[in-house]
Amino acid sequence: MRYRKTFILLLLMLTTLHPHVGFSQGVKVAVMPMEDLSRGGNGLNLAITQRLSDGMAAKGFAMADQNEVITFMVKNRVRWLGYLGSQYVRRLHDDLGVEYLLLGSVNQRRVKKPFALGLTLQLIRTGDAQIIWAQSTELSGADEIGLLGLSQPQDMDEMEEMVVRRALLTIPADFQHGRPLDIRETIESVEMGPEILKPGDMVLCRIKLGVLPASLFYTSVSLYVDERIIEASYHEDENSFVASWPAALKNERYPVMAAISRPGVANQEVLIGSYLVDNQIPALTLQLKGQELNGIVVLQKNVAIVPLMKNPEPISRWLMTVRDKDGVEIMNDEGWDSLPDRFSWWGQAKNGALVGDGFYTINLTVWDRAGNKAFAEEAIRVIRREPKIVVAMKEQENSLALNLEYDGEIPLAYWRLEIQNQNGDIISESSGTESTGSLMMPLAAVAGQNMSYRLYAQDMLGNRLRRNVAALVPVEEKKTEGESDFFADKEVNKMALREIWVEDF
Amino acid sequence: MGRRFLIYTIMALSCLFTLSGCAGKRPHLQQFASRYPVQACSVGVLPLINRSAYSQGDKILYRVIMAELVIQRPWRLALEGDIRRIYRELRLRPWIQPNPEQMQIIASRLGVDLLVGGEILEMEEQVEGDRVNPRLKIQLQVYNGKDGTLLWSTYHGKQGTDYRKLMHFGLSNTVSELGKKMMKEILGLWEEEELLACIN
Numbered sequence: 174m175r176y177r178k179t180f181i182l183l184l185l186m187l188t189t190l191h192p193h194v195g196f197s198q199g200v201k202v203a204v205m206p207m208e209d210l211s212r213g214g215n216g217l218n219l220a221i222t223q224r225l226s227d228g229m230a231a232k233g234f235a236m237a238d239q240n241e242v243i244t245f246m247v248k249n250r251v252r253w254l255g256y257l258g259s260q261y262v263r264r265l266h267d268d269l270g271v272e273y274l275l276l277g278s279v280n281q282r283r284v285k286k287p288f289a290l291g292l293t294l295q296l297i298r299t300g301d302a303q304i305i306w307a308q309s310t311e312l313s314g315a316d317e318i319g320l321l322g323l324s325q326p327q328d329m330d331e332m333e334e335m336v337v338r339r340a341l342l343t344i345p346a347d348f349q350h351g352r353p354l355d356i357r358e359t360i361e362s363v364e365m366g367p368e369i370l371k372p373g374d375m376v377l378c379r380i381k382l383g384v385l386p387a388s389l390f391y392t393s394v395s396l397y398v399d400e401r402i403i404e405a406s407y408h409e410d411e412n413s414f415v416a417s418w419p420a421a422l423k424n425e426r427y428p429v430m431a432a433i434s435r436p437g438v439a440n441q442e443v444l445i446g447s448y449l450v451d452n453q454i455p456a457l458t459l460q461l462k463g464q465e466l467n468g469i470v471v472l473q474k475n476v477a478i479v480p481l482m483k484n485p486e487p488i489s490r491w492l493m494t495v496r497d498k499d500g501v502e503i504m505n506d507e508g509w510d511s512l513p514d515r516f517s518w519w520g521q522a523k524n525g526a527l528v529g530d531g532f533y534t535i536n537l538t539v540w541d542r543a544g545n546k547a548f549a550e551e552a553i554r555v556i557r558r559e560p561k562i563v564v565a566m567k568e569q570e571n572s573l574a575l576n577l578e579y580d581g582e583i584p585l586a587y588w589r590l591e592i593q594n595q596n597g598d599i600i601s602e603s604s605g606t607e608s609t610g611s612l613m614m615p616l617a618a619v620a621g622q623n624m625s626y627r628l629y630a631q632d633m634l635g636n637r638l639r640r641n642v643a644a645l646v647p648v649e650e651k652k653t654e655g656e657s658d659f660f661a662d663k664e665v666n667k668m669a670l671r672e673i674w675v676e677d678f
Numbered sequence: 679m680g681r682r683f684l685i686y687t688i689m690a691l692s693c694l695f696t697l698s699g700c701a702g703k704r705p706h707l708q709q710f711a712s713r714y715p716v717q718a719c720s721v722g723v724l725p726l727i728n729r730s731a732y733s734q735g736d737k738i739l740y741r742v743i744m745a746e747l748v749i750q751r752p753w754r755l756a757l758e759g760d761i762r763r764i765y766r767e768l769r770l771r772p773w774i775q776p777n778p779e780q781m782q783i784i785a786s787r788l789g790v791d792l793l794v795g796g797e798i799l800e801m802e803e804q805v806e807g808d809r810v811n812p813r814l815k816i817q818l819q820v821y822n823g824k825d826g827t828l829l830w831s832t833y834h835g836k837q838g839t840d841y842r843k844l845m846h847f848g849l850s851n852t853v854s855e856l857g858k859k860m861m862k863e864i865l866g867l868w869e870e871e872e873l874l875a876c877i878n
Contacts (some may be wrong), residue, residue: 210734255737258759280738280854287808291854293741295748297757304755307748309741309858313851315809360787363767426779444786446768447779 202229203237205276208255218279224337237271259302260361260383266299287314290336310340359383369449369542372422380414397430420450451543456483459537459549472555473635478516480537488512490540498532530555560632572613579608588630595623705834705864719876720790722756725772727797735801739857746861756788778826785823793821812853813837834860
């Protein structure tokens with residue numbers, strides 16, 4: 174009888190002192206699938222998850238079935254690993270009766286020598302969503318473990334086992350007594366928008382609280398904004414407190430504070446967000462980068478259009494159009510993202526065809542995030558005419574003069590005139606940038622030859638002229654008369670005139 | 679006798695300097711406020727900015743920081759899931775540090791006294807034969823949850839060989855182990871400078 178009492182006493186003492194038998198016995202723990210960071214952003218490591226689960230079970234914990242955890246994740250649309258928000262942690266407590274949640278990540282996993290494995294674990298008390306234990310454990314094949322490396326893991330399997338064992342070794346037996354439950358009925362989620370709006374626009378706020386549904390009946394939520402108090406009403410279908418109010422007239426940022434009150438619980442004030450009232454139309458100007466003619470930019474191949482905002486701010490939409498002199502839209506481009514630094518217009522309509530000569534306007538409209546619209550336009554001129562250059566011949570004493578004349582509106586960038594003999598050799602050449610020019614040749618040098626000339630020219634806008642005039646009539650050896658126009662007098666019908674008008678677009 | 683003792687002493691000291699690493703690099707602390715919040719009982723760790731080429735380095739260091747904070751003292755630590763949810767609601771990008779106003783909102787929503795943010799300036803593992811030498815340079819900032827102001831900032835940079843004790847003993851062979859050791863030093867410094875007061 175006396176021995177029986179001693180035995181029972183010993184058993185009781187052992188039960189109280191042994192860590193596995195004491196606290197952990199029967200306490201339900203769930204292990205969330207381990208995130209594997211060594212496998213990228215969506216890595217999963219079920220093998221280590223299973224090892225952890227087995228390790229916890231060996232400590233005497235009642236482990237939640239892994240399928241039960243996966244079903245919970247699917248039901249609650251938890252699509253990520255390695256972390257969990259407090260609302261899900263509490264749901265694990267309420268729905269599955271889980272008291273502790275073990276989650277974490279495989280930080281490193283090197284499968285070739287030297288092997289390496291790193292784990293980080295967190296044990297979360299589901300009652301108040303508090304982290305009560307955490308551990309980071311890592312091991313490398315290069316680590317010196319024990320004398321002469323006798324304890325060195327030989328493969329990854331051994332390493333996993335060793336790391337998991339080491340990590341779980343530090344879970345204290347009495348952690349549930351370490352800190353009292355600190356249940357905070359916090360805000361679960363806040364949806365407030367729009368973030369930027371015009372004066373008078375409606376702001377909508379939807380607040381979901383992390384409290385039991387039964388408690389919601391006694392709970393009230395008030396919003397403090399711009400010295401106003403707005404009461405939020407509970408919407409059972411959305412399980413949220415909803416409030417809406419018109420934005421104030423003054424352009425500024427308005428912080429929104431939520432006050433949650435419930436009988437018997439201290440009022441809680443939380444800064445939930447802010448919104449910006451913006452009635453300011455963006456100051457927008459356009460700059461066209463190109464050659465000007467009489468104060469208007471003229472298209473040269475393309476034109477760079479640079480939008481400038483006096484007070485740069487993010488925008489929500491932009492629209493660029495080109496219209497002809499009658500206001501007809503010939504092309505447009507638009508975007509819903511940031512405003513490009515510059516646009517380029519290549520003188521084409523929407524169907525890709527080149528537009529005709531004339532005056533056009535380039536218009537840019539931007540909308541800022543509040544919807545304030547700004548507009549800017551600039552005129553542009555398109556001229557695609559070839560430079561009109563007249564080449565005339567004069568006989569002067571013993572020389573033959575070729576005179577070049579240009580009286581166009583657009584200044585010439587350059588011209589070049591080449592005279593070739595019947596063999597194609599250049600016998601004389603001249604070039605310049607002025608609107609007039611001449612080329613002199615001794616008559617003796619060209620007598621009796623079939624000559625041809627080539628003229629190249631380009632104006633300041635890039636319009637080019639290339640003219641080949643071949644098989645010119647030979648100049649008479651004994652010409653007595655004074656001057657004769659190379660084209661006008663007698664050669665027009667005989668010349669194989671070929672003019673090539675090249676536009677470099 | 680005395681001469682022999684002197685020779686042995688010099689030899690022993692030479693061995694000690696040769697074999698032991700230079701673990702003396704301390705974290706560099708820069709304080710930005712003259713007064714610190716009386717209460718620093720709860721902390722939220724913001725997503726880290728990874729400026730290195732090490733894949734997932736920000737997440738690795740984040741988890742290591744969380745673990746070291748829990749080990750350091752039983753303060754209330756905001757869950758990573760809650761912080762990420764608030765980031766989503768405020769449409770914040772994790773690779774950009776929030777502005778003071780956003781910090782205030784985050785701290786208020788989480789109900790924490792301090793926010794810890796930071797960036798990884800360098801993280802790499804240099805493989806040298808059958809050994810790996812990790813390198814890590816980090817910068818952590820601590821913000822006041824009440825107004826979002828920067829309170830102090832700490833820079834720390836080390837490599838695995840800095841922790842050598844004798845021969846190959848003490849070497850850190852993984853970035854996570856190196857990060858863990860560095861975090862212990864940073865938190866130790868903050869404690870030493872009495873920056874983390876919590877009067878319950």
